[in-house]
Amino acid sequence: MARGGVPASPLPPRHGVDAQRFRMPQGGPWESLRDHLVERLAVGLTAQEVDRMLAAGEFVDSAGRPVPADAPFVPRSVVWAHRDLPEEHPPPSDVEVLHRDERIVVVDKPHHMSTMPRGRHVVHSALARTRVLTGLPRLAPAHRLDRPTAGVLLLTTEQRWRGAYQQLFAAGLVHKTYLAVAPVRADLDLPLVRRTHLVKEHGAHQAREVAGEEPNAETLVELVDTAGGLGLYRLTPRTGRTHQLRCQLSGLGIPITGDPLYPLDRAVADDDFSDPLQLLAAELAFDDPVDGRPRRFVSQLRLKAWPGPWPSPSPVT
Numbered sequence: 636m637a638r639g640g641v642p643a644s645p646l647p648p649r650h651g652v653d654a655q656r657f658r659m660p661q662g663g664p665w666e667s668l669r670d671h672l673v674e675r676l677a678v679g680l681t682a683q684e685v686d687r688m689l690a691a692g693e694f695v696d697s698a699g700r701p702v703p704a705d706a707p708f709v710p711r712s713v714v715w716a717h718r719d720l721p722e723e724h725p726p727p728s729d730v731e732v733l734h735r736d737e738r739i740v741v742v743d744k745p746h747h748m749s750t751m752p753r754g755r756h757v758v759h760s761a762l763a764r765t766r767v768l769t770g771l772p773r774l775a776p777a778h779r780l781d782r783p784t785a786g787v788l789l790l791t792t793e794q795r796w797r798g799a800y801q802q803l804f805a806a807g808l809v810h811k812t813y814l815a816v817a818p819v820r821a822d823l824d825l826p827l828v829r830r831t832h833l834v835k836e837h838g839a840h841q842a843r844e845v846a847g848e849e850p851n852a853e854t855l856v857e858l859v860d861t862a863g864g865l866g867l868y869r870l871t872p873r874t875g876r877t878h879q880l881r882c883q884l885s886g887l888g889i890p891i892t893g894d895p896l897y898p899l900d901r902a903v904a905d906d907d908f909s910d911p912l913q914l915l916a917a918e919l920a921f922d923d924p925v926d927g928r929p930r931r932f933v934s935q936l937r938l939k940a941w942p943g944p945w946p947s948p949s950p951v952t
Contacts, residue, residue: 645699646715648772651763652752654715657694665708668694679718688716724906725759732768733787733932738796738925739777740769741932744788746911750779755905761788778804781878783895786813786916786934799924804875810920813870813880816913816940817889819861826857829883833876840900842878844886852876854883862943865892869917869946880914892940913938918948 646654657675665671669689673682680688688694692701694716702714726747734741742765749756752763766774774790777800791797803809832848835841855871866889870880878897884890885897892913895903903910915938920931933948 642697643773644715645695645697646717648763648766649717650720650758651760651766651772652717652720652757654717657714657716659708659710659712659714661710663708663710668702668706668708668712668714669704671708693717720757721755723755723757723759727908730761730764730768730788731935732765733935735769738792739800740765740771740774740790740792741919742788742790743934743936744780744785744916745936746783746785747908749782750776750788756782762790765790777801778809780916781881781912783893783912784914784916785911785936787919787932788916789919789932796925803921803924807873807875808921810918811872811916812918813872814859814915814917814938814946815868815870815880815884816865816892816938817868817884818892819858819864819866820888823887823889826855829854829856829887831883831886833879833882835877841896842876842882844882852879852883854880856884856887859946860943862941865941867938867941867943867946881912911939913940 644654644656657672659671663671665674669685672685672694676685686704689702689704694702694714696702697713726745728745730745730748731743732740733743742761744750744761749760750762752760757763762774762776766772771792773793775797777789777791777797780786780788789800791800830850830853831844832850833842833852834845851874853873855873857869859867859869868884872879881891881894881897885894890897893910894912895901915934915936917934918931920929922928923930937945
């Protein structure tokens with residue numbers, strides 16, 4: 636059983652993407668499964684497309700058996716199917732596997748790639764691509780990186796390992812180091828610890844800092860080097876709020892180079908890869924929750940806007 640008591644899909648992933656699960660409601664006016672599916676999927680599929688999928692045996696039951704086209708509607712029953720995938724613009728680079736063992740796979744995620752299949756970014760998400768590259772269909776991410784952010788991403792190989800590694804991130808037991816390219820402020824005294832109260836309302840693109848509220852986001856900000864009028868910053872978050880680093884650096888008057896959201900929300904086309912966010916998840920370090928041994932993974936990527944020499948990995952404290 637998967638987490639929450641949901642049984643695993645009887646269909647294997649397609650292009651690294653899981654089949655969709657459709658659970659019937661407890662009751663309704665439908666006499667046939669087909670009538671329910673036509674109404675339920677009306678936004679994305681025509682009645683003719685539902686009929687074609689049923690005739691082709693593309694809807695299956697929990698045992699993986701094709702559902703007959705004339706199957707009755709059965710309350711609380713479940714069917715599975717692969718939906719048509721959206722047309723996508725693949726990022727200019729792919730994930731690179733940094734480490735693989737029985738429990739985890741660690742990759743370098745490039746800019747412009749979502750962690751999970753979502754919206755118009757499905758087949759070319761980091762999860763789907765890593766499943767295809769490794770041949771591991773049950774991979775799942777232990778944490779997430781924003782789509783514009785590049786760097787180290789950890790995935791678990793099977794359900795039995797997932798909770799232990801996800802809990803590490805949830806409990807703040809993973810030492811994370813980021814590197815960012817941003818302007819230099821001569822009047823900004825660094826290093827500093829930025830403590831602010833961050834809020835991100837549902838539906839809003841941006842997070843915002845709320846003055847006068849108890850801090851819920853904390854980041855150590857260090858200036859590693861300067862070159863060509865830019866700074867290379869080492870960022871060590873001690874909390875994990877959505878857009879924490881991007882919002883806090885913008886609040887300091889040094890917004891990250893290439894950021895499409897901070898300080899201003901600007902529209903960027905899905906196929907425009909010309910100006911990536913200059914933020915890199917450079918390192919992850921933790922004590923393994925299964926065997927207790929120290930683990931450390933370092934990104935091999937570089938931030939293209941940085942004109943100076945690249946720093947050596949930072950010490951873990």
